[in-house]
Amino acid sequence: MKCDECGKGMLRESKVDYILLGQNLGKFDALVCDHCQETIFLGETLDLIEQKAKEKDLWGIAAKTRIGTSGNALDVKLPKQIVNFLHLKKGQEVLIEPIDQKKFQVAIMG
Numbered sequence: 001m002k003c004d005e006c007g008k009g010m011l012r013e014s015k016v017d018y019i020l021l022g023q024n025l026g027k028f029d030a031l032v033c034d035h036c037q038e039t040i041f042l043g044e045t046l047d048l049i050e051q052k053a054k055e056k057d058l059w060g061i062a063a064k065t066r067i068g069t070s071g072n073a074l075d076v077k078l079p080k081q082i083v084n085f086l087h088l089k090k091g092q093e094v095l096i097e098p099i100d101q102k103k104f105q106v107a108i109m110g
C-alpha cells in the first residue's frame with residue numbers, strides 16, 4: 001500500500017510504541033511508511049490503545065475550564081484529573097509562558 005502522506009513510500013506492517021502524555025502504552029500494530037515514517041494505527045488497534053490509556057488513567061485528561069478572578073489578576077481553575085496527573089500542590093512554583101495568542105504553557109519548576 002502506498003503512503004498517502006508523501007506519495008513516495010510504501011506502508012509496511014510494524015509494531016510501534018504508542019506514547020501518550022509522555023508515557024509509553026506499549027507496542028501496537030501499525031502501518032509505517034518506509035519513506036516519511038508516517039505511522040497509521042487502524043481502528044481495532046485504536047480501541048486497544050484507548051483501553052490501555054483508560055487503564056492507566058491517561059484517557060480524556062484534557063478538560064475545559066474557565067478563567068476566574070483573584071484580586072487584580074486572573075486565575076485558571078485546574079480540573080482534578082490534571083492536578084492528579086501532574087501531582088500539583090498548592091504553593092508549587094510554575095513558569096507561565098505564552099506560545100502564541102491562543103495558547104500558553106505552564107511548566108512546573110520544582
Ligand SMILES: [Zn+2]
Pocket residue numbers: 003004005006007008009010033034035036037038
Ligand atoms: Zn510516506
